[in-house]
Amino acid sequence: MRVLLVEDEPEMAHALALRLGRSGFIADHVGALEDARAALACHHYGLALLDRRLPDGDGLDLLPELRRLQPDARVLILTACEAIAERVSGLDAGADDYLAKPVDFDELMARVRACLRRSGAAGAPVLVVGRLSFDLAAREVAIDGVPVVLHRRELALLETLARCAGRIVLRSRLVEEVYGFDDEVQDNALNILVSRLRKRLADLGAGVEIHSARGIGYMLARTPA
Known part of the structure; x- marks a missing residue:
């Protein structure tokens, strides 16, 4: 957020x-x-x-x-x-x-x-995709109810993808949500961050995948059974 x-x-x-x-x-x-x-x-x-x-x-x-x-x-x-x-x-x-x-x-x-x-706050819901849950108000991520710790940019990236699960999120929006005013963003920074988060989620067995739409953006989806 x-x-x-x-x-x-x-x-x-x-x-x-x-x-x-x-x-x-x-x-x-x-x-x-x-x-x-x-x-x-x-x-x-x-x-x-x-x-x-x-x-x-x-x-x-x-x-x-x-x-x-x-x-x-x-x-x-x-x-x-x-x-x-x-x-x-x-x-x-x-x-x-x-x-x-x-x-x-x-x-x-x-x-x-x-x-x-509080009622009406943008961060109230708990998002659930696969085995992953994201409590937006508490800023907590869990896999099957077990809390996991992510880097702040990984957390920001996951939040934006989870809010739009099943839909492609444009690269421009992801950059805006993940990086602040004072961050120096390299051309491949988002690609590296997505790759790192993708590996973290796979290692944790989160039951989700991050799909790439080349040159457009990324999408978070539940791993097929």
């Missing part, structure tokens, strides 16, 4: 992006409202982490546009504005949750999971 991280403090942004990456999310970091608006116009996000005190305004000013463009996205306000009145204004403006800095990263990730579990 792709996450929009709107945070103007570089050290905090780096720490947040790192923790999100460890949990299987692809984080796009921007430091201003203008850049956030540009990102929303180009990419789909399941979650936004939004600071309030930004160089070009209050992060709350972004909420109406975010809700209009991407109504399914969950929004967690993350800011040093911790007064009760500030929290109330943030929640009333349309945020799903509000967390004051400094943050405990374990609590942050718990709140992220809670946001994604």
